[in-house]
Amino acid sequence: MEPFRFHLFVCTQQKPEGVASCPASGSLAVLDNLDHEIQARGLDADVQLTTCGCLGLCDEGPVMVVYPAGVWYRHVQPSDVREIVDAHLREGQPVGRLVWNDAPAMKAMSAEHREKFREAMAARDKAGMLPDRLDQMIRGYMPSRCLLTALELDVFTAVGDGATAEQIGARIHANARAVAMLLNALVALGLLAKNGDEYRNTRESARFFSQASKDNHRNGLLHIANIWHRWSTLTDAVRGGSRIPLDRDNSPEWTRDFITAMQRNAKDRAPHVVKALGTAGVRRILDLGGGSGAYSIAFAKASPEVRCEILDLPEVIPLAAEYVANAGVSAQVRLRAGDMLTSDLGSGFDLVMLNAICHMFSEEQNRGLFRRIRQALAPRGRLAVQDFILNPDKTGPLHAALFSLNMLVATDGGATYTEPEYTRWMKAAGFSEISRVNLPGPSGLIVARVE
Ligand SMILES: C[S@@+](CC[C@H](N)C(=O)[O-])C[C@H]1O[C@@H](n2cnc3c(N)ncnc32)[C@H](O)[C@@H]1O
Ligand code: FES
Numbered sequence: 001m002e003p004f005r006f007h008l009f010v011c012t013q014q015k016p017e018g019v020a021s022c023p024a025s026g027s028l029a030v031l032d033n034l035d036h037e038i039q040a041r042g043l044d045a046d047v048q049l050t051t052c053g054c055l056g057l058c059d060e061g062p063v064m065v066v067y068p069a070g071v072w073y074r075h076v077q078p079s080d081v082r083e084i085v086d087a088h089l090r091e092g093q094p095v096g097r098l099v100w101n102d103a104p105a106m107k108a109m110s111a112e113h114r115e116k117f118r119e120a121m122a123a124r125d126k127a128g129m130l131p132d133r134l135d136q137m138i139r140g141y142m143p144s145r146c147l148l149t150a151l152e153l154d155v156f157t158a159v160g161d162g163a164t165a166e167q168i169g170a171r172i173h174a175n176a177r178a179v180a181m182l183l184n185a186l187v188a189l190g191l192l193a194k195n196g197d198e199y200r201n202t203r204e205s206a207r208f209f210s211q212a213s214k215d216n217h218r219n220g221l222l223h224i225a226n227i228w229h230r231w232s233t234l235t236d237a238v239r240g241g242s243r244i245p246l247d248r249d250n251s252p253e254w255t256r257d258f259i260t261a262m263q264r265n266a267k268d269r270a271p272h273v274v275k276a277l278g279t280a281g282v283r284r285i286l287d288l289g290g291g292s293g294a295y296s297i298a299f300a301k302a303s304p305e306v307r308c309e310i311l312d313l314p315e316v317i318p319l320a321a322e323y324v325a326n327a328g329v330s331a332q333v334r335l336r337a338g339d340m341l342t343s344d345l346g347s348g349f350d351l352v353m354l355n356a357i358c359h360m361f362s363e364e365q366n367r368g369l370f371r372r373i374r375q376a377l378a379p380r381g382r383l384a385v386q387d388f389i390l391n392p393d394k395t396g397p398l399h400a401a402l403f404s405l406n407m408l409v410a411t412d413g414g415a416t417y418t419e420p421e422y423t424r425w426m427k428a429a430g431f432s433e434i435s436r437v438n439l440p441g442p443s444g445l446i447v448a449r450v451e
Contacts, residue, residue, distance in 0.1 A: 028190060030077070159205075222257040243410060263323060269441060273298070284307050354383070359416050382449050389446070
């Protein structure tokens, strides 16, 4: 029995620029519209929508196939989607003008395409051409930089419900000619649409990058734009072995963007951490480098008996206070300005949390911190370290390996570390019952108890 009434495959095979492909003829917009229309008509339970690789009919794209009957569509445009959903997916009647049922021609075209593709690959290989994967990796910063600049200039908010390059330039106080170049590149990247002289946000850009949206991520993402400048010092940092100081670091704006970014990540992770650690027997928590306070807030909300103390740098405390007050848990969460490497940590805590902290510090600093945390814990108290944890050989996961370099360019001695390293340091500080909890997402949790 088929689990779905219909299963749609939409070809989204990316190809080098200038080569015919379904994405080049609009399959990503078709996919987006299909997803939207299927949901809007409540057909999710009956219709499975998936992407697929090249079907060998690239000149006829966008191509999609509807199973179980095996109906092939070609030249599908976003404006055709409603008709396909209504006629085919609701009424069971394929849209005849778009159906392609000349099986011998399709087979011949697909075979010819395969042959040409193999020949082209062999010719490229023989000529010693750089593989596309490497070429894309080398130039990968260009799309990223385009989007970061658009976020810095708040372009997507300025586009609003649609505007010309001149109007957008005036709104963001930038040069009209250069703004037009940036807008055109954003269209090419699929982040804006253009109709005549008018630019419009895509559904995604309007949702995630515009101030008018409740799901706007711009403020948190500005931190990525800030650390882009640090990444440009990577070559010198690798040569010299430590970060290159930049004038723009640690301004009040930098700190606000940083804490906004931390809050964006932490508010999603915090419920998982609370669930993994539990609140049984937990009355007093020390949240070292608590940042926005997201983890303390989550614990306070999970149990009215929990009292948290956030220790963070003086410039961060007013920002944390704002989040804590907005969450309505000020009575349970105390804030203290200090330096966790040198300030008195206090005593009698049931739980000390180091969320996204250890990567800022060197091995020696972490070992020292663990020893002082042990003294601050009540008998049977726990230390919880949440971080990007490297595999024992340090070559993955990719995010953790790249984040180690993020720490090279951003801190004096920081890095990402492995589970065996954390375990060694914890044992040396007098902890036992060390266990690892895998959380959803890129970070892991290592928990240890005072002996
Ligand atoms: C990467 S953020 C993590 C914030 C928070 N724990 C979270 O996961 O969202 C690091 C935090 O540690 C704070 N911090 C850095 N060095 C510190 C120090 N020496 N003493 C206290 N806090 C520090 C920063 O201000 C920032 O809030
Ligand atoms: S790229 Fe879609 S059929 Fe080839």
